[in-house]
Amino acid sequence: MLQSINARAVLVSLVLLVVTLGLWQLSHTSSEADTEMTEYERLMGGAEPQAKVPPPSEIIGLAAKELSNPFYDAGPNDKGIGIQLGYSIYRVLTGFGLAALVAIPLGFLIGMSPLMYKALNPFIQILKPISPLAWMPLALFIIKDSEASSIFVIFICSIWPMLINTAFGVAGVRKDWVNVARTHELTPMNTAFQVILPAAAPTILTGMRISIGIAWLVIVAAEMLVGGTGIGYYVWNEWNNLDLTSVIFSILMIGLVGMLLDMALATATRFVQYQE
Amino acid sequence: MAEQHFLEVRHLGKRFDTDHGELTVFDDVSFGLDKGEFVCIIGHSGCGKSTILNVLAGLDSPSGGEVYMAGKEVRGPSLERGVVFQNYSLLPWRSALSNVEFGVRARFPGWGKAKVREHSLRYLHMVGLKDGAEHRKPAALSGGMRQRVSIARAFATQPQLLLLDEPFGALDALTRGTIQDELLRICAETHQTVFMITHDVDEAILLADRILLMTNGPFARVAESVKVSIERPRDRTTIVHDPGYYPIRTHLVDFLVSRSRELSERDDAVRDAGHAREVRAEAMAPVEVDPAADARAEAAGLVRAQGPDPHAPPPLKAVNGN
């Protein structure tokens, strides 16, 4: 039953894909077939009257070309898609990792201590809703380095979901399990690592998964802003070149990488998941 | 209380601040346990049994009074006091074996991996967990299996005192019976000192050397200590034929049905008269009764010492005399 549902879902997905791409391609060729130029167009020298969204066939062609040699580097404005994605992934992972190093211990503290929770809550509530990009000018001013500034922006946007989920998970650890630690005379360190951490791990990892999703959303915008390298810069650069094929191709790559990042965290979550 | 018991509970009190003001669950509970004794405590739901057990475990602190074990005051949780909770309290991300190993490693930090495993497996086998069940997570085990793991963990840490809070309350009758048998056997082998809460009169008679009876709360107290003079080894199927069985059972049921309430009403009257502690202080040690021996004596034709109700006069007399 489930098997057949899965099989049927794959079939429907494929049909939807083929139909969409087919219609897209068709709409393009039909308008291209309509080659009879108007008077005006002739006067304009027969240039393309309007920038048309390129057809899927072109995008697939470009993808094949780009992906066959993703890591070439021919100067600042001509790097392979792999290199650009690599820069972005590096920034996301660095900012995210630093955020985890701060958020998880701090979340532990907040989750364990009602006092710290109450004391830090106002700050969290004010800082959390700030768009991470709003930090960019301040970061650029203080850090004076665009690379570090975009990592800082990633750091600041990934910290909140991890912090809040860690605090929530730690505070929600069942009292029985804490009592097990107490009756076994575990040291606070051992209690934290052997009881509270595994108990809160699924919640913490859910926070990390949300964080990495947000970080990947933000890095594109951040790189558009600061420029230089990265997939966000690449998209903006291709837009400036009016190379829509490349724009669409990189949009798809952004989606693909985002999905892979999410899947990695989802797998990790499954690894620490337990059933009560 | 002249002689020192292994476990001494003296004038224990516990109050909670609730939305409806202060709740005094009990304010003067005293009793003792000897080494190697198996003592059950019975009382109506809400009278404060779990609260007492948590204080004994060191998980909760009393509002008054003190607890001594082996001459030392209980001031917090300790590996010397193993606890088995009604809801098993296994760590769900660890396998059954790993849960027991968790306890063993905490108890014997110097032991190597192999020794910890061997020791844990021995106790798991002792409670009947084998054939791969020891590698399953608690979620994949039945309630009975989980409680066995919890008992194995407690025994494997070899505490001086084992505290059990309605350990079989959530199990079906059949499973409960087999685990009771196992507990009986293990206790006979290890001479474990046990303090156990139960609401099952038959279970208490089967397992206990002595049964403490609590009056209804609030202001509950341990009113009686009933000796179970039935020979060991005991057997679930034949114990009911022991001549002492029904006298004890009748005594316990009587207490639960009427005396627990009557006594607490009498206590209330005394308290309302404004003589709470000093008046009752002398009557605080539970009255010791031995229904089985009384029945035997009666059967032997001896006249039963038909004294006055052991619970009655002192408080009221003291009140009048004031």
Ligand SMILES: Nc1ncnc2c1ncn2[C@@H]1O[C@H](COP(=O)(O)OP(=O)(O)O)[C@@H](O)[C@H]1O
């Ligand atoms: N943390 C608490 N706060 C307020 N009241 C409590 C708390 N814990 C227990 N009580 C009250 O104390 C009484 C005794 O509880 P408990 O020891 O669990 O009873 P038992 O185990 O005998 O059924 C109950 O009336 C219960 O409502």
Ligand SMILES: [Mg+2]
């Ligand atoms: Mg209880």
